[in-house]
Amino acid sequence: MTIAERPGDAQYLLANMQFWTEPVSAPEPEVVCFEPMVSSEDALNRPADRLNMAPHSSQQIVLQLTATPL
Numbered sequence: 001m002t003i004a005e006r007p008g009d010a011q012y013l014l015a016n017m018q019f020w021t022e023p024v025s026a027p028e029p030e031v032v033c034f035e036p037m038v039s040s041e042d043a044l045n046r047p048a049d050r051l052n053m054a055p056h057s058s059q060q061i062v063l064q065l066t067a068t069p070l
Contacts (some may be wrong), residue, residue, distance in 0.1 A: 006062040
């Protein structure tokens with residue numbers, strides 16, 4: 001699988017991608033979850049690592065996932 005962020009204003013905002021699946025014994029084991037993250041854990045305690053936004057503003061992050069069957 002290819003995971004790519006499409007830069008906005010020639011800038012990338014996602015620092016990490018976390019993904020996980022359910023065990024085979026789970027009711028829906030085919031599920032794969034992708035969790036894009038702006039920073040690593042504990043980023044709230046590191047101001048330089050946060051994505052800060054002004055009140056009443058918006059930010060768009062476009063993530064493109066491409067899967068090719070084996």
